[in-house]
Amino acid sequence: MSPAVALAAVAALLVLATLVGVAHRRREGRRRDGGDLRFDPADADGAALGATATLVQFSTETCARCPQVRRLLGSYAATHGNLAHIEVDLTYRPDLSARYRVLQTPTTFLLDASGVVRARFGGVPAQDALATAIASLA
Structure with missing residues (x-):
């Protein structure tokens, strides 16, 4: 393989990786439809659902961003009445990741x-x- 072909292949791979990264970054944190899922409170050790809405956070012990999300969702639950926050640790319940498509x-x-x-x-x-x-459910 000539150096020019190898360089072109590496450049094409870098462009492709950049495009995939940008596409992934644009989707992250955005709202998506919930589909046809129903959450069972028994999966969170029988935690109670909120009167109006509930925020369920799926996390793991090794997740670096999970503490940030825990604080964010906890503050929303504290400032909005009838809103509960439940955290489910998938480290101990990996079966839930398949059930809820996480x-x-x-x-x-x-x-x-x-x-x-x-x-x-x-x-x-x-x-x-x-x-x-959250406002759409109130």
């Missing part, structure tokens, strides 16, 4: 009062998207 941590679900997933956020939720999603 591919990364942190992942956050916004549940309505009956436990139906109305929105989901991969990564650190964008504050404006999270506020809009």
